[in-house]
Amino acid sequence: MTLLKTPLLDTIHDAADVRRLPQDRLAQLAAELRAETIDAVSVTGGHLGAGLGVVELTVALHHVFNTPHDRLIWDVGHQCYPHKILTGRRDRIRTLRQGGGLSGFTRRSESEYDPFGAAHSSTSISAGLGMAVARDLSGEERNVVCVIGDGAMSAGMAYEAMNNAGAMDSRLIVILNDNDMSIAPPTGAMSAYLARLISGQTYRSLREIGKQIAGHLPKFVERGAARAEEFARGFWTGGTLFEELGFYYVGPIDGHNLDHLLPVLKNVRDAKTGPILVHVVTQKGKGYAPAEASADKYHGVVKFDVVTGAQVKAKSNAPSYTRVFAESLISQARRDPKVVAITAAMPSGTGLDLFGQVHPERTFDVGIAEQHAVTFAAGLAAEGFKPFCALYSTFLQRAYDQVVHDVALQGLPVRFVIDRAGLVGADGATHAGAFDIAFLACLPGMTVMAPADEAELVHMMATMVAFDDGPSAVRFPRGEGVGVERPERGEVLPIGKGRIVHGTGEGDVALLSLGTRLAACLDAAERLEAAGFTVTVADARFAKPLDRELVLKLAAGHGALITVEEGSVGGFGSHVLQLVTDEGLLDRGTVKVRAMVLPDIYIDQESQARQLAAAGLDADAIVAKAEGLLGKAKAGVSLHKAG
Numbered sequence: 001m002t003l004l005k006t007p008l009l010d011t012i013h014d015a016a017d018v019r020r021l022p023q024d025r026l027a028q029l030a031a032e033l034r035a036e037t038i039d040a041v042s043v044t045g046g047h048l049g050a051g052l053g054v055v056e057l058t059v060a061l062h063h064v065f066n067t068p069h070d071r072l073i074w075d076v077g078h079q080c081y082p083h084k085i086l087t088g089r090r091d092r093i094r095t096l097r098q099g100g101g102l103s104g105f106t107r108r109s110e111s112e113y114d115p116f117g118a119a120h121s122s123t124s125i126s127a128g129l130g131m132a133v134a135r136d137l138s139g140e141e142r143n144v145v146c147v148i149g150d151g152a153m154s155a156g157m158a159y160e161a162m163n164n165a166g167a168m169d170s171r172l173i174v175i176l177n178d179n180d181m182s183i184a185p186p187t188g189a190m191s192a193y194l195a196r197l198i199s200g201q202t203y204r205s206l207r208e209i210g211k212q213i214a215g216h217l218p219k220f221v222e223r224g225a226a227r228a229e230e231f232a233r234g235f236w237t238g239g240t241l242f243e244e245l246g247f248y249y250v251g252p253i254d255g256h257n258l259d260h261l262l263p264v265l266k267n268v269r270d271a272k273t274g275p276i277l278v279h280v281v282t283q284k285g286k287g288y289a290p291a292e293a294s295a296d297k298y299h300g301v302v303k304f305d306v307v308t309g310a311q312v313k314a315k316s317n318a319p320s321y322t323r324v325f326a327e328s329l330i331s332q333a334r335r336d337p338k339v340v341a342i343t344a345a346m347p348s349g350t351g352l353d354l355f356g357q358v359h360p361e362r363t364f365d366v367g368i369a370e371q372h373a374v375t376f377a378a379g380l381a382a383e384g385f386k387p388f389c390a391l392y393s394t395f396l397q398r399a400y401d402q403v404v405h406d407v408a409l410q411g412l413p414v415r416f417v418i419d420r421a422g423l424v425g426a427d428g429a430t431h432a433g434a435f436d437i438a439f440l441a442c443l444p445g446m447t448v449m450a451p452a453d454e455a456e457l458v459h460m461m462a463t464m465v466a467f468d469d470g471p472s473a474v475r476f477p478r479g480e481g482v483g484v485e486r487p488e489r490g491e492v493l494p495i496g497k498g499r500i501v502h503g504t505g506e507g508d509v510a511l512l513s514l515g516t517r518l519a520a521c522l523d524a525a526e527r528l529e530a531a532g533f534t535v536t537v538a539d540a541r542f543a544k545p546l547d548r549e550l551v552l553k554l555a556a557g558h559g560a561l562i563t564v565e566e567g568s569v570g571g572f573g574s575h576v577l578q579l580v581t582d583e584g585l586l587d588r589g590t591v592k593v594r595a596m597v598l599p600d601i602y603i604d605q606e607s608q609a610r611q612l613a614a615a616g617l618d619a620d621a622i623v624a625k626a627e628g629l630l631g632k633a634k635a636g637v638s639l640h641k642a643g
Contacts, residue, residue, distance in 0.1 A: 008032055012090075014087055015087055018062040018086055027258055030258070033058070037081050037085065045300075046097050046426070047078040048299070049294075052284070052298075054079045054147070054255070056261060057147070058083050059086070061147075061175075064265040065265075070143040071131050071143070073118070073147065074118065080114075089111060104426065119428075120395070121149075123157065125146050126157060128146040131144045150179065156372070166275060171272070174276070175278050177255065179281070248276045249279065250264060250279065251277075252279040256282060256283065256286060316480045320481070321476040322349070329417075330354065331489070339465060340380060341356075342366065342376060342388065343363075344366055344373045345367050370391060370396065373389055373399065378406040378407050382412055386465060387415065391416070391417070393436045396416065403416075403440070408445060411470045413472070416440075420432075420478045421477055422434070422516075425478065425479075425605070433477075436473070438567065438570035441572065447472040448544045450543065451541075452515060452516055460474045460541075461474070477515070477566065482516070482519055496544075498538055500537070501539050502525055502535070504534075506536070506558065507533070508559055510535075510536040510554040512538045512551070512561060514563070514572045517565065520619040524626065533630060536554060552583060562594050562625055563594070564596045566612075568598050569597050569600060573596070598617070
């Protein structure tokens with residue numbers, strides 16, 4: 001009888017088990033780890049391609065380094081699923097990005113193997129350098145390893161950190177995971193041999209001896225020898241840029257070949273020099289044919305069939321807000337040659353891939369460089385163009401100084417298109433667009449608008465194209481619209497004017513919504529009216545400038561005024577409260593005013609509907625807020641939905 005072999009992955013409970021494996025078993029472990037990653041993500045959805053590209057690298061790092069004592073920092077965290085499986089979280093890997101489950105990114109509170117939380121890119125080298133300096137100040141012995149992708153290396157922060165690390169000469173290991181930019185020549189036996197050679201103790205010792213000898217020679221000879229050595233290594237390896245920043249460069253090496261990876265990683269682990277950069281070339285989506293064949297290498301996927309790779313797409317009759325924006329911008333650009341579009345490494349996420357297909361010469365992807373994107377847009381605006389800078393709300397945070405200094409202070413008409421505003425579901429708190437209303441509406445001269453539905457977004461796009469009197473922003477959520485009919489051509493809205501969509505403008509309670517919470521307000525109004533109350537529902541459209549006339553009318557004509565927004569405290573509701581306070585309406589005691597906003601906490605991953613309920617911004621919460629202000633139902637009817 002033939003006994004079935006226990007899968008090797010079943011024997012791995014933490015990284016110490018990986019280190020105990022003989023080197024000749026690691027390839028099998030990598031194969032099983034890749035299969036497990038594919039199977040898990042097929043159930044949960046998430047970021048797949050990046051993780052598949054670093055399977056062998058993940059195994060090698062945990063085999064060579066003494067994690068978690070040695071610090072291993074994954075930049076962004078898109079690629080961390082195999083890492084989670086090897087570090088004691090395999091039994092929960094099918095809870096990825098689910099309510100109460102594992103985060104889709106590294107998270108300090110989740111595991112000691114995650115020494116630094118990340119979901120935004122290009123932070124790993126800065127954090128790693130901080131940890132390395134802390135180690136040195138504490139007199140401890142440990143390695144600090146940062147794994148950063150070539151895309152993340154397009155951000156200025158990575159170079160700021162490398163420049164600082166090179167000047168400090170603190171021991172730090174940076175793994176450059178090159179899977180897209182092709183900044184290296186083809187890898188193979190020769191490059192692997194060179195990587196082993198220059199990372200080894202013999203070469204480094206000879207190099208130091210050479211430096212010492214050159215130090216006793218005339219300066220022009222010493223400088224010539226240094227340049228010759230740098231040129232020779234740069235010619236073969238392409239690492240001159242990193243050497244100039246003060247890093248000892250090793251590579252490029254094949255990131256899927258453990259026989260190449262392991263000796264190099266052992267060499268750099270044992271090196272006593274300053275910062276080292278190891279250039280590893282990998283293939284995104286490696287080992288899964290549908291991912292390898294896909295244009296985006298299955299970077300982000302929903303649930304899918306493992307055999308075919310077919311993704312399970314949710315059926316919807318309504319387009320996404322992202323698509324509505326893209327199609328509207330395409331239409332506007334056909335009529336106005338001054339319209340241009342800018343994104344920061346998110347063409348598909350922001351819909352600008354569609355715009356780029358029609359207007360390629362007017363589409364600019366600047367890489368992961370939000371600060372540059374904003375000031376680049378400011379330069380275009382200064383020359384009379386109409387730049388639309390499309391960024392996720394959570395990424396616009398990274399460029400706030402540029403928004404203030406380079407755009408708002410100069411009154412330049414940059415148009416900010418803010419996708420993923422509000423709660424975002426499975427990506428959790430790191431990607432939630434909670435703060436943009438507050439940090440934009442406080443700026444003098446800034447116009448901030450939010451559509452209640454797809455038709456309103458089309459009108460707002462037309463408004464932004466026509467508006468040249470300063471910076472403007474439109475914010476909209478992740479996901480589909482409400483299914484309303486869209487106009488072929490948007491109308492230019494009067495700046496700073498809202499609209500009453502239900503009721504007479506007088507009654508018991510006014511619900512003043514900003515953005516897509518309008519549907520919940522209308523639902524709440526129907527239930528309140530069934531309970532005997534008179535309700536007005538208004539769509540503010542603009543957080544700034546505020547529609548003073550509308551706000552004061554609602555406050556004067558109702559016993560209670562409730563503002564509703566999917567944003568943090570300090571946003572739209574705060575501006576409304578400031579107005580009614582300044583006008584003395586609260587002093588007279590004729591109206592009660594409440595602002596419904598996101599709570600002062602970070603809301604964890606869940607479905608968007610459950611997040612909104614947890615945040616107290618769904619129709620039930622609006623009804624409850626009104627009930628608290630108005631008292632019992634006039635008609636003796638329950639205000640809450642049955643069931």
